[in-house]
Amino acid sequence: MNTFGRIFRITTWGESHGKAVGCVIDGCPSNLKLSEEDIQRELDRRKPGKKLTSKRMEEDRVEILSGVFEGKTTGAPISMIVYNRDVRSEHYVKLKNTPRPGHADLTYFLKYRHRDWRGGGRSSARETVGRVAGGAVAKKLINAFGINVLGYAIEVAGIRWERDSDDYHEVFQRAERSPLRIPDESVSERAEERVVELMKEGDSAGGVVEIVATNVPPGLGEPVFDKLSARLAYAVMGVPAVKGVEIGSGFRLAKMKGSESNDPIVIRDGKVRLEKNDCGGILGGISVGETIIVRCAIKPTPSISKRQRTVDIEKMEEVEIEITGRHDPCIVPRAVPVLESMVALTLADFMILQGLIPKSLSE
Template sequence: MVGNTFGYLFRVTTWGESHGKAVGCVVDGCPAGLELREEDIQRELDRRRPKSAISTARREKDEVVILSGVFEGKTLGTPISMLVYNRDVNSKPYEEIKHLFRPGHADYTYQAKFGLRDWRGGGRSSGRETVARVMAGAIAKKILQRFGIRLVGFTREIAGIRCDINPEEYDLDEIFRLAESNAVRCPDEDVARRMEETILKAKAEGDSVGGIAEVIARGVPAGLGEPVFFKLDAYLAFALMSVPAVKGVEIGAGFKVAKMRGSECNDPIVLKEGKIGFATNNAGGILGGISNGEDIVVRVAIKPTPSISKPQKTVNWVKMVEDKIVVKGRHDPCIVPRAIPVLEAMVALVLVDCMMMQGLIPRFLG
């Protein structure tokens, strides 16, 4: 199956199924000399794990094992292979519905493409695959830190309840602290409480909700991105749309630009401490597909979790008759909060890859 590898110079191949023995990835192209230990990867994996009643009841420890590419705490420049064993697996609820296509899932499309599928938890199409992305992203983040680039994601909106915080008014470390202080990863405490109440209400009704996540990259140098078909914003959209449940991507002012005039949308060019900068950031840090030195701001729309306990119409593909399905098992009533580390990882992978294309990252980081 093609499509399991992401990146050009900094390449990541993910593997594994939701209820298989393990999930993992191979990272190729990482420079030598980067200090890297399992704790660095584990820190990011722990952020992805369930945090409260608004998350799945599946309790995986997600303990990373680095198999290759690291020696005495430093990367060798050779492929880095990592895995996480699946421990808390219960496939019985899926066995009961293995002949029924789950609405909103990839069951039918995988069956149509390959002629068979792993029906246990969605197999390869499960959000469990994102464990591997987070592991790879942890390495990319460490590289970016060496160049003074900081990445932070947070929940902008859930079920129509919106957080109106302006990130430009905050240090990113403060946004991170505020967002990580609650289960929904919203930096506004009052809004976070309302979001959580709405998620729990949907869960009690056997339903789910969606929302919007935002990721900010600060300290990105101007000049990243390749014209014409490999623009930075195009690459980011490609990366983020590959994350399960993401149905839309916007950068900077996004869809609001459709309602603006040019005089409102254009970001005035100014001098900031003797350097070229911009008075506003409607462009989201990208002009002509190339970074302009301002914050890169991306937002993604995430659909409601398709696994819900309300009865839904479907088809029994073995008998070829219409049927009804009730999806049992352990599922997040809202994916948004746990998706944020995954989205950060994808942005980090894109930025590292583009910096390598620009020749900004050497082969040895000693």
């Protein structure tokens, strides 16, 4: 299943060290203004930064091959391609038969019995280029209906930032200035130091990303199985390295009393609103008109240069390996646009399903 979505759907394809990676969007309404720059901007946000991330130089120039005519979508599938450059597979030859701990190497081998071992092949985070390309179009679409999807790190290497503002746009802007996408300069600096330390030890760090969607109308989400919460969990849990998901206050709610966790319903500016939004904008699986809040636990990058124990699956014997080559000591900041994309894709789908975005946008 390399297709995501029910109506607004993306299909991604491509391997880390193959010819190219790409994405086909199906179900995008016609008459949406769209250019390669719209997509390039988001791909650039996913690129390795100057510090703390992989040194692979990914140019990642996107090309739109179909579905756009005279600067606007036509309703036909939008095919996008990014050619792979700067591909060096030599580091991987020696790991061909020794699945790297924490990676999908072992499970792909067990499932398919034939595996593109170059750079992780299909299971590489390189695949997320397609998600971000698709997400860029979803963002543009829902943005035309007032919705913004914004992401930032709230924890890296165990160092946590507590949200200090309800102005998510401002929080987001601050995060974009931090190499780790933490919305506070001093917290970010402390975390950076810790990540540099780990990198020097040949180790890596994980973290927690928060994605919010502002201005989401009420009514999105389908009872009882396609709840907005369930679809969001599905969307972000499918991103490489994600091992936990929370909606609103999540696991913290489990420790509260009912009288604490229940959101009082109030009238504000003539509208029915929730007083504190611990539910993360979702009640009974349906959006309530408050900011949607999703949090994702990201495990540390499994590619570390420390020696690790694994098995040679051909000789069936235990061995030790050392992973060389370029690797992000902390994938968290680069995961942000990927997770934003998955949330944006989910919302675009539900907006169309709910009849709030038409098949053809008015010109």
